[in-house]
Amino acid sequence: YSMFKNRYIPKLVICELSSGFDLLYETDNRKYINYLRPNYSRGDVASIVQKIDTTERWKMWSQAYRFNTHFVKVILGVKMSTFSTIKGYLPIDRVMNYEPQHAQEVPNSVFVYDSLKLFYWHQLIADCRERGTKLVFAISPKYRGGKADEAVFKPLLDLAEANDIPVINHYSDTVFSTKKEYFYDSTHMNIVGATAYTRQLASELRPLLVDIL
Numbered sequence: 130y131s132m133f134k135n136r137y138i139p140k141l142v143i144c145e146l147s148s149g150f151d152l153l154y155e156t157d158n159r160k161y162i163n164y165l166r167p168n169y170s171r172g173d174v175a176s177i178v179q180k181i182d183t184t185e186r187w188k189m190w191s192q193a194y195r196f197n198t199h200f201v202k203v204i205l206g207v208k209m210s211t212f213s214t215i216k217g218y219l220p221i222d223r224v225m226n227y228e229p230q231h232a233q234e235v236p237n238s239v240f241v242y243d244s245l246k247l248f249y250w251h252q253l254i255a256d257c258r259e260r261g262t263k264l265v266f267a268i269s270p271k272y273r274g275g276k277a278d279e280a281v282f283k284p285l286l287d288l289a290e291a292n293d294i295p296v297i298n299h300y301s302d303t304v305f306s307t308k309k310e311y312f313y314d315s316t317h318m319n320i321v322g323a324t325a326y327t328r329q330l331a332s333e334l335r336p337l338l339v340d341i342l
């Protein structure tokens with residue numbers, strides 16, 4: 130959002146919530162800098178990177194450093210056509226043929242949250258409110274997802290309630306979560322599941338668009 134908010138203001142932002150990526154504490158957040166380095170000079174990206182690792186400020190003087198891990202992709206993009214007729218996300222046409230060990234519900238789980246991640250959720254909410262962007266949270270189905278492990282999202286669900294942010298939550302919805310034929314692993318839906326869930330998601334998003342279209 131920070132990269133394009135100075136050029137144009139979207140009317141709607143839908144955030145797909147992922148507990149590991151968006152909330153839980155990790156010993157080293159520097160792995161996420163890899164996604165931000167090429168855009169270091171855009172928007173507020175520099176300040177985000179420096180909050181994760183202050184030493185990046187000096188490394189970013191090198192333009193080559195910003196693209197270190199993207200070098201092969203850049204070269205292939207120059208040498209080969211990247212044109213594709215596929216528009217958007219392409220779900221995998223495969224069915225999970227095993228029972229995930231971690232699919233069982235774990236009661237009374239204790240979650241350790243990352244204060245930096247929560248800081249930027251507050252920042253995103255404030256930015257969207259200031260610029261009139263409608264923010265929506267969505268939580269996709271998880272195979273055998275239960276209410277106990279769904280509790281990991283509580284900080285963001287509390288933020289949503291406090292800021293009148295709509296939440297479309299199907300994490301433990303048995304219409305999806307009990308059907309192995311909808312998944313190719315415990316957290317990713319295959320083409321059959323993605324199609325069914327997309328229809329449901331679209332039907333719930335439609336009423337939310339009335340006041341912004």
